[in-house]
Amino acid sequence: MRAYSMDLRIRVLKACDSGLGTTEVAELFDVSTAWIRRLKQRRRETGQIGAREQRHGPLPKLHGHEEELVRIVEEQPDRTAKEIAALLPLCISHQTVDRFVRRLNYRFKKRH
DSSP: OOOOOOHHHHHHHHHEEEEEHHHHHHHHHHHHHHHHHHHHHHHHHHSOOOOOOOOOOOOOTTTOHHHHHHHHHHTTTTTOOOHHHSSSSSSSOOHHHHHHHHHTTTTOOOOO
């Protein structure tokens, strides 16, 4: 879901500042009362009314080690995920290595 525009935020706060109640403003602009309360609280506490930066969770364990991983795979393409995991300076499972290698569009060669 996208954040509300800055224009809407300013109009909502102006309406609240003019004396309208939160419920009236919510009905007028078709937004929730909880959002208006949070917007007013954020302006009161931080002075900011813009949308916050989106948080997308923690970075993958192998983030920053892509070049090393590619070098290891290209050096000897028939290594298994367990062997690659053992060569990396991290404590990670072979499943993590397998997913990351596949995400980089490399495939493990089959051993017969």
